[in-house]
Amino acid sequence: MLPAPLVTSNPTSADTSQDNDIPPAGRIVAACGCTPSLPLAQARGSRRRRLWELSRHAHCPVVGVCLPMAALRRLVDKVLGGKTLATDYDLHCGINNECRQRGRIAEAVEKELDRRYAPTLRQARSLKSTDALAAWWREQTGGRDVPGALWATLSHPRCDVVLEETVLSDIHMIQHQCGAADRADLARLDALQQENEVLARELGAAQRRWTQQSADHARLAEAQSAQLLRLRAELLGRDTLIASLQEDLAALEASVPALRARDELTRQVASQIERLQDLERALLRTRHELERERQRANEAVQAVEALRSQAGRPTSSEAPATTEPEEALADRAVLCVGGRPASLPAYRRLVERVGGRFLHHDGGEEDKVTRLASTLDSADVVICQTGCISHDAYWRVKDHCKRTGKRCLFVDNPSSASLRRALAALAPAAPQPQDEEAARPP
Template identity: 35%
Template sequence: MCDAPATATGAEVFNGFKGKRKLWELTSKLLCPVIGTCLTTSEIRKLAQKVVDKEQARKSDYWLHTWVVSNCDSKHHLSLTVQKHLDKKFAAAIKRFGLLKCRDELKQLWQQHIDRGASAEALWALLTHPLCDLAMQDMAYETIHMLSHQIGAGQRADLKRLHEAEKELVELRKALDKSQQKAHQTISNKECQLDTLQRQVAELKADNLRLKEHNQRLELGGDSSALAPQLQQLRNELASTSSSVEILDRQKVQWQQKLRQSEENILDLTQKLRQREQETRALEGFVKQSLSPCNGCSADSCRDCPDLKGQKILCVGGMHRMTDQYRELVSRCNGEFSHHDGGVEDRSKRLDALLWSADAVICASDCISHDAYYRLKRFCKQHNKRHLFIPSSGISSFAKAMDDVANGVSCISL
């Protein structure tokens, strides 16, 4: 049931604002969260440059924020410019909120926007709505105030995760450099040894050929009985030389195999480093977005935050303690999150139901049962469902997968 706007407070609010509220009609208490949440620092600088001059626009972020808040409590050029900018920026949200005619529906729509991280557009659309009374204003103020604390805590967690990922990346690069240097040194040594062996083989083959020719000359010569000891000696030398040639050939094959193994190890380490760099870049994008001054921008207007466009993301497997962080990343990217533990406690029938409802599936292959793994793979292949397998349950691997889903990268199978 919608609450009727016939009460004294409701009628007063409705009659006082037959149309949308203006920025300068808001209380001074609300101006600070509105400016801080609905405008980015870069937008404030552009507005300052447009309204005043470039010198003002080069001042500190805090000074610009305070300047806009203190100068938007009355109707003049700056407040009119900010009003026009916010109406244009959040036109879609204003239209959605404007269709509602009772406060219960207004509160419900507000909560829906807050749940999916669209706090900026919801705040402006709610506070400028004719039915927004003092109680709803206080509700919006308290929600935005607490969100600022939660975002600060999330930023600290993101920074810690980024620091750990960068540290791991540095160590991996050092290990790769060390392995490459060792491999190059080994390859260089083996090449020198191979050259030496090849020269020895060539010399032995030449000696072998010379001995055969000499043997033939002796057999075609005169008294073979007088030459018999010399002939036997030459035959013994020929057998010894042939044996040495065979040993050197086997050593050559062994060194060639070791050389190929070294090259394969270098290629494997290079691929792992490239994967870690991609995961770190994805995680840096999330951290950069969480540190953005807009504090809850919509994904359509943020270049650093991948936009899932409301897709339902199913995470199968992974460590249970990471589930809340997975959920936070999906929510931040304008998506809906669901989780199945990969057969540890959740039943397989529940996995089938979740797979049907998901738009894309991310599977942490290091923490999942064999049955759930093959069930997921078979289902996604039969029904052409987008799915990605990530090698580990770490937050950086999941962040990279989120970036791939948002960018439409083809499915990856292990």
């Protein structure tokens, strides 16, 4: 019976009137307002056994296994019309006592059991013998619906005393196994909770890193978008400038007739000038070869005259032969244009030996061609070594000497011997190269 101090209820007048007809031994508590239990009925034929018809040892596993405590509390609160204050253990014991005899609580518990396990009861209804019921029970103990099989087996009309004891012993061991399994599950649950905490911390750190990376990527994407906009603006500006320049070019071509033809003529003139310069250089090489031949002839004549003078035969050319080059180059500036840098000291000695002042310009190799004009102005005589000067320097030297009337000797081979022969040619007895150069066609 439910202890009176742990239960509160709001009994109706009908319930109070019925209390006077209930014997003291069959009442729960006056405050509970429950009806007295009925005498135990015997199961006969095919009628299922009622809850209060089971043995007194069967109520504890049926109530404890088949119904959760929350469902029991709601059931008692509904039947008594109040709020149950008893603990889970007291409530369990009280309901077990009430299920031993027929009453409102026992009927409500049986009705709840039939409602919860109706499919299992329909399945067990087809069993027509105790052996079949026992085999079915053994099969159901390995499944998931053990509570439904327990109620269906104990309430089955073919469940005898031996099968009932077997079922109760099996459910007792199953409860022990469930307790051990629950303890193992709790241990696993604790381990899983610890692992979950570790994973939660790692997940939080990963989420923070992801958030930071997302922010970095967002900033990078924003910067790239801004750069893309700038590049597009620059590209648009460039395209606009190109279009404007094309329009200006078209307008310029329209304003100047035959501009393309003039440009083509300009290129042709430049090509002709280059070809003309090539021809002049070839002509100059030919003249240099002729000059060398003349010099060789003069040297041969001088050698013959020297032999005659040694033999005591005076000639008309004795007086000029005795003339030294120093008399012709004394205190005169001799400009050497071109020549090898390693030969410059020898050039200087040759010029100073004949009494001249040595000036030099490399012909545009390292010295600037624009400085050649001032150097030409300072020179009295020019010796141009054409084999190692630029075209521009060659034409500048030639034009300057032609305009100023300065003597200019062109030497094809840049060597000390060629320079010595050129200095000897500057003597009064030697032929005048300037006259020959002036006599040559331009």
